[in-house]
Amino acid sequence: MESLEYLMHGFGVALQPMNLLWAFIGSALGTAIGVLPGIGPALTIALLLPVTVSIGPTSAFIMFAGVFYGAMYGGSTTSILINTPGEAGSMMTALEGNRMARRGRGAAALATAAIGSFVAGTLATFALTFVAPFVAELAFVFKPADYFALIVLAFCSVAVVMGNSRTRGLISLFLGLGMGVIGIDNMTGQPRLTFGQAELLNGVELTVVLVSLFAIGEILFVVSRYDPGKEAPLVVSGKWMTKQDFSRSWRPWLRGTAIGFPMGTLPGGGSEIPTMLSYTLERKLSKHPEEFGHGAIEGVAGPEAANNAAAAGVLVPLLTLGLPTSATAAVLLAAFQNYGLQPGPNLFTSNADLVWGLIASLYIGNIMLLVLNLPLIGMWVKLLSVPKPQLYAGILIFALIGIWGVSGSEFDLMVMVLVGVAGYVMRVYDFPIAPVLIGLILGPMAEYQLRTALTAAQGNPATLIETPISITFLTVAALVFIVPMLVKRLRQRG
Amino acid sequence: MTPATGPRPYWLAAIVIGIGLIWIWGASSLPPASRYAGIGPRAFPTIIGGALVLLGIILALQISRGMSFEAQEAENADAHAPVNYAALLMVLAAATLPILTLRTLGLPLTAMAIFALVARAFGSRALVRDVITGAVLGSLAWLLFDRLGLQLGQFLPIAGF
Numbered sequence A: 001m002e003s004l005e006y007l008m009h010g011f012g013v014a015l016q017p018m019n020l021l022w023a024f025i026g027s028a029l030g031t032a033i034g035v036l037p038g039i040g041p042a043l044t045i046a047l048l049l050p051v052t053v054s055i056g057p058t059s060a061f062i063m064f065a066g067v068f069y070g071a072m073y074g075g076s077t078t079s080i081l082i083n084t085p086g087e088a089g090s091m092m093t094a095l096e097g098n099r100m101a102r103r104g105r106g107a108a109a110l111a112t113a114a115i116g117s118f119v120a121g122t123l124a125t126f127a128l129t130f131v132a133p134f135v136a137e138l139a140f141v142f143k144p145a146d147y148f149a150l151i152v153l154a155f156c157s158v159a160v161v162m163g164n165s166r167t168r169g170l171i172s173l174f175l176g177l178g179m180g181v182i183g184i185d186n187m188t189g190q191p192r193l194t195f196g197q198a199e200l201l202n203g204v205e206l207t208v209v210l211v212s213l214f215a216i217g218e219i220l221f222v223v224s225r226y227d228p229g230k231e232a233p234l235v236v237s238g239k240w241m242t243k244q245d246f247s248r249s250w251r252p253w254l255r256g257t258a259i260g261f262p263m264g265t266l267p268g269g270g271s272e273i274p275t276m277l278s279y280t281l282e283r284k285l286s287k288h289p290e291e292f293g294h295g296a297i298e299g300v301a302g303p304e305a306a307n308n309a310a311a312a313g314v315l316v317p318l319l320t321l322g323l324p325t326s327a328t329a330a331v332l333l334a335a336f337q338n339y340g341l342q343p344g345p346n347l348f349t350s351n352a353d354l355v356w357g358l359i360a361s362l363y364i365g366n367i368m369l370l371v372l373n374l375p376l377i378g379m380w381v382k383l384l385s386v387p388k389p390q391l392y393a394g395i396l397i398f399a400l401i402g403i404w405g406v407s408g409s410e411f412d413l414m415v416m417v418l419v420g421v422a423g424y425v426m427r428v429y430d431f432p433i434a435p436v437l438i439g440l441i442l443g444p445m446a447e448y449q450l451r452t453a454l455t456a457a458q459g460n461p462a463t464l465i466e467t468p469i470s471i472t473f474l475t476v477a478a479l480v481f482i483v484p485m486l487v488k489r490l491r492q493r494g
Numbered sequence B: 001m002t003p004a005t006g007p008r009p010y011w012l013a014a015i016v017i018g019i020g021l022i023w024i025w026g027a028s029s030l031p032p033a034s035r036y037a038g039i040g041p042r043a044f045p046t047i048i049g050g051a052l053v054l055l056g057i058i059l060a061l062q063i064s065r066g067m068s069f070e071a072q073e074a075e076n077a078d079a080h081a082p083v084n085y086a087a088l089l090m091v092l093a094a095a096t097l098p099i100l101t102l103r104t105l106g107l108p109l110t111a112m113a114i115f116a117l118v119a120r121a122f123g124s125r126a127l128v129r130d131v132i133t134g135a136v137l138g139s140l141a142w143l144l145f146d147r148l149g150l151q152l153g154q155f156l157p158i159a160g161f
Helices: A002-014 A017-035 A041-053 A057-082 A088-139 A144-161 A166-180 A206-224 A243-265 A272-285 A298-321 A327-338 A352-373 A377-385 A388-407 A410-428 A434-456 A461-465 A468-493 B010-028 B043-064 B085-105 B107-121 B127-147
Strands: none
Touching (some): A002 A017, A002 A088, A017 A041, A017 A352, A041 A327, A057 A088, A057 A298, A057 A327, A057 A352, A057 A377, A088 A243, A088 A272, A166 B010, A166 B043, A206 A327, A206 A410, A206 A434, A206 B085, A206 B107, A243 A298, A272 A298, A298 A327, A298 A352, A327 A434, A388 A410, A388 B085, A388 B107, A388 B127, A410 B085, A434 A461, A434 B043, A461 A468, B085 B107, B107 B127
16 A cells, blocks of 8 residues: 555645645635636646745745646536536536535535536545556556657547537647647757747747636627626525435536546546536436426535546546546646656656645645535625626636746737637637647647657658557547447438 | 538637647747747747647648537527627727827726627617716726726826826
């Protein structure tokens, strides 16, 4: 039980008063941001990236962990009380949760969401504690060709899973990959696609692209179709969870966790599919199927647990392989890179304090969030009354600081406007955003692994399919691509 | 797939193909693969450019078959509402303004201007209050992030500090 020993050490790091404070700041900030519309966890962490200049990596990641989980707790609040899921993962929560709130059972819906998130978060972190070192051990065997195959698999799944159209998912991905090659080629020192601009020699900053796509693109989109929302937030009403609510909730919590965590660890797993699966499963298993669609508590408990468990699952490939599979994970990877750290199997040995401190703070953050969210829910709901015009104006200012503070260059501000307009167009024509970021951050990695593999094999492309690992990954990648097509064909015939 | 009503957005496909061609063209001036590795700095941009051209053509075909595009759902936005171009341009102006003013006027003044602009675009009528809020928010943010070690430029460059 080596993991437990390391974990105890991690708690020693995370329980230092300063780090506890950072965890608290992160959790509170994350919840506040989850409640506010327009900003998700990815954007929040991107906007906080500048603080990496002045605080140490361990403290920073402990804070980010709080933001990461906190934003999900906050997201369920808005889903339930005003029926506006801030992200794909809480869509299912809104479905039943909002109906519950309308029937005067808001308090119970919020409670089952918060406790479910806590149960799932804790269990998934527990799984992470034991799975991650194991995967990290496995990853030591990976050769460059295997890494390349794995990244190809991540690309395929991200492009297929995210969004409604494969073509548009792939276009998003390749636009990100295209931006990824801009700058000096690491292996030959050649400037590529810089169009003679000195500012482009260092490549395109992930922060700039992310802030522009999410913040600027979102503000442009919302203002062009602004709907002040005639719906006032529902009042938190009704009795807290009853005994019957508990007995109807605990199984969905556990099932949601069991679905969410493994799916979160898969490349391209995300939170959409696990939450939908959990919702469907609970509907099938429920003794009160007639309540679904009118506010069934199982339909809140299950998906909410699945959502949190999936988020913890995403940390497994991120920490052990350096492979981000969601927008938030991509920003976390950028944060690691800001410190000159490369997540991967070596991180567990070279930066044990950081990794285990981070994992321990996930446990602590979960407890803090439960405390922040159960009794103090009324305080967070007040945030919903911040007037929208001033809220979006404030978001633009912070976006500006996030970009200007990192580079201090007008060129990046121009990139911000350009990419922001692109983000607007992508929202109007339904191109998914996350594949752009995954492509931008994983593209250079894929190219590096591919070229290393080919150089070692003296240019023989057969090396890419030499090991069983790479063959497996590439086969799965092909299946991810082909199977949905076949299913569609069969359905059309039948 | 329901057939699209209104103009078909062929320009989307044109942009994708255009970006692909630029990438292929940009890669063409790079040195070819080294004989030893069989791959050089040219390969990746060329593949990406080629893929974008191909995807752009597929997108054009889908558009010609009448594929419809549904705007994404977002909080506080009605995807089916008529587009308010005046508000859109006002926010775009607010996002462009810092390129000109951030260095010369400093963050607090720039923040004041864009805060008022964005709030106005969202329908706020309280101009004086927005201007004050923007200035206060910008100043506080400057002080906070300056203490955190961020280089945000001078506070008020015109006054010289």
